[in-house]
């Protein structure tokens with residue numbers, strides 16, 4: 577594949593999405609929020625009242641997923657679910673779906689198709705390890721658990737939602753542990769990933785770092 581890809585992976589609320597979107601904007605590239613696909617699969621399964629202990633049913637729900645992406649909004653079955661998929665309950669459900677090999681397989685092609693000219697910045701858990709192993713720049717983005725939980729609380733409050741720091745910290749930890757420990761495509765840095773701890777870094781500083789790394793490679 578000749579389309580250039582920047583892959584950004586890391587634990588929940590480390591800032592991957594924000595940085596990936598801004599980097600894509602700066603380069604005039606496409607952006608893939610792969611986590612949104614897992615969140616959509618989870619929302620579809622929750623709404624269809626599928627048992628989360630039934631891998632075949634979760635796989636079927638993911639296979640029949642037909643989301644639409646329009647003007648920065650995400651639609652599922654004719655409904656704008658852009659906000660609904662961001663609930664932390666959906667994040668936890670997404671990490672359960674994401675441990676099912678059939679679900680990952682069902683979403684693989686959707687993700688690969690996002691790699692289009694002039695380039696793609698993709699964020700998730702396995703962008704550099706599984707989905708885009710050919711990515712020229714791979715970044716594993718982290719931040720301390722405390723900073724990540726605080727960032728997510730601020731994000732939820734800015735959307736007018738109530739957020740409890742202790743409960744959210746537990747949810748993020750549970751999700752990260754499940755993501756790290758699963759058998760398929762676990763959360764881990766690719767062997768050739770650059771590690772970036774953003775605990776003490778502002779958004780502009782991180783974007784500058786990523787763009788700097790990209791230009792060094794070219």
Ligand code: CDP
Nearest residue numbers: 588589590591592593594727731777778779
């Ligand atoms: O995609 P991911 O869950 O890793 O994180 P995000 O949704 O992009 O970022 C979580 C929150 O942290 C957002 O509200 C960002 O604006 C904020 N953030 C930050 O304060 N400093 C950074 N260096 C990166 C993100």
Ligand code: CDP
Nearest residue numbers: 588589610611612614670671674700701702
């Ligand atoms: O934004 P945040 O970091 O909280 O989560 P997300 O990127 O929206 O991903 C939600 C969940 O989907 C994660 O906890 C993972 O279990 C799963 N996921 C995955 O397994 N592989 C990806 N490439 C992206 C997300």
